[in-house]
Amino acid sequence: METKMSLQLKDAIQQGLISGLVVLALSVIGLVALFGERDLIAGVFTLGQVFLYAVPAAMAFSLAGKLKAGKQSQALLFGLVVGVVTALPLILLVILATSVDIRQYLVNVSPALIDHLTYNQGVVVGSLMLIVVMGLLGVVAAGLQLLPNHIKRGILSGLIWTLGIGLFSEILSSRIRDFFGAAVIQYIFKSKALVAWVAGLIFILVTSLTIWQQQRKSHKTETARILTTEQQKKLQWAKFGGGAVLLLVLPLLLGTYLSEVMNNVGIYILMGMGLNIVVGFAGLLDLGYVAFFAIGAYTMAILTTQGQLGISNLTFWTALPICVLAAVSAGVMLGIPVLRMRGDYLAIVTLGFGEIIRILALSDLLKPYIGGAQGVLQIPKPSIGSLSLIKPEQLYYVILGGVLLATFVSWRLRDSRLGRQWMAMREDEDVAEAMGINLVNTKLLAFAIGAGFSGLSGAIFASKLTSIFPHSFDLLKSIYVLCLIIVGGIGSLPGVVVGALVLIGLPELLREFAEYRMLMYGALLIVMMLAKPEGFWPSAVMRRELHAHQDEASPETAGSD
């Protein structure tokens, strides 16, 4: 009994130290101070404080959840310990930063950071406050774990919604202004953040709604859910129709800025659909995927540009199939030499290809043809008849068309003979070959179709931006696309859309994030692989497979211990 208690206390201290170090890291790389300027709830809560409090709160919450039933009285104590220990490294930082000029080494340890950490109260009072606040936070987070399940869930979703709405206040307020007029705005929003009482209202509303819903769900029996096939079909059509109408009118609802964001998301969805075929269906990890995007973009550029580099005066629509064709043939040409490679070697070779293409695009060697570092300018936007699609709201439909086409093709391919061949190959090449699958054709088709989507995406990208430069096609773009299909769920079509919305859409809305985008992506890749390798919206096959793998692996690990 006694030993168990002390063991757990040690755990709490350990968790507190980990969370303290994580928060310390977030502070010294500048996230806390940078987002300390961004209010979520006006005058009450900033995004920086989310970074400050989220980790210890989560740690205390999960630690309290691990306690056995009947031991819950300890939860509050442990929460307190986690919170207080978290504060210690931060206080060390505050003391260090106020006594030594640490900023010449660590650029982001600014006076603003220290002010945020000490609540503008000076070192001594501020440090004490930090301990008290962190301790209380730990107690509250751990205490939350003691509440009944439905209330717990209600409060959590209330928090997430309130902070989420706070985060997107700027966008929301501009949309509400457009539809309801400026008079409404001042009651809800104050300088890009929610007004406190509105935030409280949202919190109470969402919390009580969720609790009510949870309770209803637990009371309800399953009989109410059964629908006839006829009804199900109708429901499906209704959903489908609703979705289609929503997609069509979306630019009208969103306005220019958000439509532009959606267009960027769409470009990435297109690339994601292609890479999803290569990586998700066929299991060929391609890190040079951006090369095909570049080929599509450059083909569109030199075929349609009005500038000196132009070789023809084709319109967007006549050039488009040529771009796709160019990308497809590049896919086959790069595919042939790497047919015999597998797994990580393939990843590195494709990465090498991607870099070679980028360096060549930058070099003086190809400068007379594709402009070198100056890129290609004066690419016309697409037009229908005499109507030039200049505004993002109009371009949206071109991209939507491309996305729908790619989604449809992927969807049909997934369930086709070819799709099953890809998946067989992904599972085991040797067995697939033994089953009579022609690996050469199957692999080349995966490369070719994936490249085709990417080329299409690149072509639209070039004509959307009207000018392209080699640095748009660096390795980071391949990594973005890889990230988004992994986050969404490898091999899952809705996953590509979800991934693109989360990874491309959100950062566009949070422009301050730009500097930290790759940091987040890197962390996200690791966390996803550790915690949720099937992604947020997994395909059925992947979910089954990864969980089967876990079931297999767990006795094995248990045995080796």
Place this chain on the structure above:
Amino acid sequence: MLKRFQDISLIDVILFLIRVAIIVLVVWGTVATIIKNPYDASTWIDTIISGIAQGSLYALIAIGYTLVYGVLFMINFAHGEFFMSGILTAAVFLAVPMSESGFLDAHPIIGLLLIAAVAIIVSVAIALLTERVAYRPLRKAPRLVPLITAIGASFFWQYFFRGLYGSEVKPFPQIAVLAGKTTIAGVDILKNQIVVIIAAILMLVGLYIFVMKTTTGKSIRAVAEDKDVAALMGIDVDKTVSITFAMGSAMAGIAGVLYALVFRQVHFFMGFIPGLKAFTAAVLGGIGSIPGAAIGGFFLGMFESVGPGLFFEGLGVPAPHQLKDVIAFTMLVLVLIFRPQGIVGERLAEKKA
């Protein structure tokens, strides 16, 4: 049966044609360059020596790839970041302040040893942390999974250190003793380069002896051979893997110091390209083999340094030195396609993992 045979032979024909085309290009370029003779002898010697210096850096970094691939069969994509983290930290906290106070010029050996110690400690710490958090829990996962976390770790550390120290390129001080050239056997060589080459060769030989002669080295080789059997023999596999990571990243930390001595600047992105090229070197020599990594490193450094002048100049390519990286990456692609076992290595079969 016949159809399948035809498919394979078609691919073989294409691969053969690619091979022939590249050989023709290289020979043509070389012959044309020799006929044109654009550079004098001392330029060539300079190029060769800087190639050797560059190659010894690649060799040191490549050791890390090879060791980790040897025991875990994974490409540690974040290795370039281990290289960067050490020297960047040492430069910010030690080298620049020591140079400003004049300490570095007054006591260059103590100063350099201090810098190297800090660089090694930081590199090793980052490597161990990465291994513990991002690799160890996934050791039994499908092979692509740790590769993806490694890519994630690579970008995470790059932008973490960017947030820590800022995004600008930081000058690394020139040490007075090492400035300028000296003459060895009638050839002028930059003193920096001599230090780099000698230090790298010492480290490589030391590491080789360590792995071959000590008990720890033996346990590393045992784990590389077969993890399960090694565990049965009483070897702590987790600890051995950690030691392997620590050794590889210590080499990377040293390489970082030497890199900074030669190029005299450090920044958060400095690890990525050298990391990729060192991986190329490891594959070129035969991944999994320590002498292979060394040979591959020197080869790659030579090719990269001499290549643009020798092959591209003759082909009439404008500004051939822009295409230095193309040579490295082309070699990577070609080696992986045509000779994945490398120069000295036996091929580590896919199925072994």
